[in-house]
Amino acid sequence: MVHAAEHAIEETTTGLNHRKMLMWIFLGSDCMFFAALVATYMVYRGQSLNGPYPIDIISVPITTISTFVLLCSSFAMVQALAATNRDDQRGIRIWLLVTAILGATFIGFQIFEFNAFKNEGLTLGTNLFGATFFTLTGFHGAHVTIGIVWLLGMFVVAMKGRLGPASSLDVELLGLYWHFVDIVWIIIFTLLYLIAGFDAGPAALPGG
Amino acid sequence: MSSSHQPEQGHHPTFMQYVLVAAILFIITIIEFFAIFPNPDLIGAAKIPVLAILSAIKFAIVIMFYMHLKFDHRMFTMFFLAGLALAFIVGIAVLSMLTALDGSPRAFASANAVPYVESDHEVEHAEPTIVPVPTVPPPVTTPTEPVAPDAIATIVPEPSGGSGAAVSIEIGTEGDALKFSEAALSAASGSSVTVTFNNGSAVNQHNWVLVQDGTKDAVATDGTAAGPAAAWIKPGDERVVASSKLLNPGDSEAVTFTAPTAGTYQFVCTFPGHNFTMFGDFTIN
Numbered sequence: 001m002v003h004a005a006e007h008a009i010e011e012t013t014t015g016l017n018h019r020k021m022l023m024w025i026f027l028g029s030d031c032m033f034f035a036a037l038v039a040t041y042m043v044y045r046g047q048s049l050n051g052p053y054p055i056d057i058i059s060v061p062i063t064t065i066s067t068f069v070l071l072c073s074s075f076a077m078v079q080a081l082a083a084t085n086r087d088d089q090r091g092i093r094i095w096l097l098v099t100a101i102l103g104a105t106f107i108g109f110q111i112f113e114f115n116a117f118k119n120e121g122l123t124l125g126t127n128l129f130g131a132t133f134f135t136l137t138g139f140h141g142a143h144v145t146i147g148i149v150w151l152l153g154m155f156v157v158a159m160k161g162r163l164g165p166a167s168s169l170d171v172e173l174l175g176l177y178w179h180f181v182d183i184v185w186i187i188i189f190t191l192l193y194l195i196a197g198f199d200a201g202p203a204a205l206p207g208g
Numbered sequence: 209m210s211s212s213h214q215p216e217q218g219h220h221p222t223f224m225q226y227v228l229v230a231a232i233l234f235i236i237t238i239i240e241f242f243a244i245f246p247n248p249d250l251i252g253a254a255k256i257p258v259l260a261i262l263s264a265i266k267f268a269i270v271i272m273f274y275m276h277l278k279f280d281h282r283m284f285t286m287f288f289l290a291g292l293a294l295a296f297i298v299g300i301a302v303l304s305m306l307t308a309l310d311g312s313p314r315a316f317a318s319a320n321a322v323p324y325v326e327s328d329h330e331v332e333h334a335e336p337t338i339v340p341v342p343t344v345p346p347p348v349t350t351p352t353e354p355v356a357p358d359a360i361a362t363i364v365p366e367p368s369g370g371s372g373a374a375v376s377i378e379i380g381t382e383g384d385a386l387k388f389s390e391a392a393l394s395a396a397s398g399s400s401v402t403v404t405f406n407n408g409s410a411v412n413q414h415n416w417v418l419v420q421d422g423t424k425d426a427v428a429t430d431g432t433a434a435g436p437a438a439a440w441i442k443p444g445d446e447r448v449v450a451s452s453k454l455l456n457p458g459d460s461e462a463v464t465f466t467a468p469t470a471g472t473y474q475f476v477c478t479f480p481g482h483n484f485t486m487f488g489d490f491t492i493n
Contacts, residue, residue, distance in 0.1 A: 016281055024284045028291020035295035039302035049384045049411065064241045071237065075230040078274050082220065172276075179274045183267050190263040194240055195256055198248040 023173050027180045030143075034184050037139060038191060041132040045196055048127035057120045058197040059113075066109035067189050070144075073102030074182045077175045084171045087164045092171075096158055099178065100151040103144055110141045129199075133192065140188055143181045150174055221273055229273045236262050373399040375467070379475075380406040381414060386485045388416075388475070394491040397470045405452050406460040413456055414477045416463065417441060418449040418490055424476035428483035440478040449473060467492050 012018055076099040083091030114134070117123075122130045154174055157163055163171065221229070240262050243251055251258060272278040277285045373396065380389040389408070395401045405416040419427045430442040439454040450465035469492065476487040 014283065016283060020284065021287065024287045025291070028288045028294075031288075031291045031295035032298045035299040036302055039299040040306070042299075043303055043306040049386070060241070060245050064237065064245075067237060068234065071230065071233050074233075074270065074274055075226060078221075078226050079223075082223065082226075085220065176275055179270055182274075183270045186263050186266045186270070190240065190259050194244050194259050198244070 017169060019169065019173060020176075023176050027176065030180065030184075034136075034139070034187070037132075037136040038187065041136050041192065041196075044128040044132050046199055048129040048201075050127050051201065052117075052120050052122045052126070052129075053201050054129060054133075054192075054197050054199040057117050057122055058193060059116075060193050060197050062109065062113070063189065063193050063197075066106050066113075067185065069102050069109065070106045070182055070185050073099050073106065074179050076102060077178045081168070081171050081175050084163055085165055085168050089158070089161060089163075092158045092163050093155065096151055096155045100148050100155060103148045103151065103178075107141060107144055107148065110137065110144075114138075136188060136192070140181070140184055143184070147174075147178050147181055150177065220276060220279065225273070229269055233266055233269060236266050375399045375401045377401065377403045378406070379403060379416065381408040381412075381486075384409050384411050386412070386477075386482050388477070388486055388488050391488045392491065393475065393488065394493060395467045397467050397492045399467045400464065401467050402462050402464045403450070403452075404460060404462045405455065407455040407457055409457050411457060412482075413454050413479055414482065414486070415439060415441070415452050415454045415479065416475055417451040417478050418465070418473055418475045420447045420449070421472045421474055423447040424474045424483055424487050428476060428478040428480070431478035432480045440480065454479070 014021070076095050080092060080095035080099055083095055117130075122133075124130055124134045151174065154163070154171065157167075240259055243258060244255065249255070271288065277288070375395045377393055377395070379393065381387065382389055393403075403416060403418075405414075407414045417427065427441070427445060427447050430445060431438070431440040434440065434442045436454075439451075441448060441451055449468055450463050452461045452463045455461055471492055473490040473492060474487055475490050476483050479486075
């Protein structure tokens, strides 16, 4: 009977799980959200009329380290899912906690960076660089923060011993969100730091 | 039955495969870092395509292995790629719209600006015989008789007191910001005023235009319509008391005029768009 009830819930017209499909559609639409912010950054790249400019304050080495931290957290996340699938209770707890800590470390780097920028004179309202930079990286940081809260919530459930192969999908959906945040950072890191991180002042604009 | 619909079960990569994926991601990131640091021009013009391809590889590896799309049902891949494709379209649309396709939105806006016509100016166009009265402050402190509306144009160059003293004023810009270095200037009515305007901006052209109180935006709007050939000032604009040429970055010019009737006036840069931030009050005592 129990099996029949579970089966009825799982059965869908496409044969695919609705929650997982919802997550993928959400991630697909979130791509558009970040595309708009990234495109806005690119539009206003090099258009700031006053400093500080990226080359004055961007630290590529420090952000490369925080990028490594986020990549490590993605690795920890897949280990948490693998531990869930093999019902390794200790593994689930450790890897979920490691993922959350690495995510929090990334946010720590970002808070440090934002603070350093503020002390150097760059805020949201300083120039077009500040406005577009903080909006884009800030929204990414908000995504990471939501992921950390989700991870910690999942960790609490794990501590109660309620995670196992039956809850594989719960952990997998969390993992999909977490990895998505990672790939968005791959794009932001390449564009804002590796490519645009050395931009100096504005090119002289014709007539204005 | 349900197992046939759950192809993702049991097809996840092994621990060692995950380690391999992580190692590849690390190595690519290290390559990216040393491609641009400490010398960002190390690989020259290839920089952007190389970095774009490397990060696209990382992106693909994460969604294929960490997010299991390689092992999962194709429909999930379709949903995500559809979103990704739309994201590219959003990006291209935003870039096209805001860069006006030539990469220089401000220059494009300057060249194509359509002057904003306020409602009271529409009345002026419809009824050319009615001359709207610019808001000139009444000369309360001087014993001259009230100024008739149609005499406004003539009060400007006339010294009312004739004190004749020479006043020298210096004004610049706040670096590259669209702002004058002074927010307020003053002089005695009838004195010979020399305003030396130094365009301290490294990038922008500016001018210094003294206009009747409250007319700075209207003068600038008409100046925009007059175009760059007229130095962004409508020829024969009656609201203009005195003006400099359109100065290139770093240039300066001394403008000499006789201070008009006592009251408040405004000075402004009429280069399109600058009038919203680049202005100040000129008080004639």
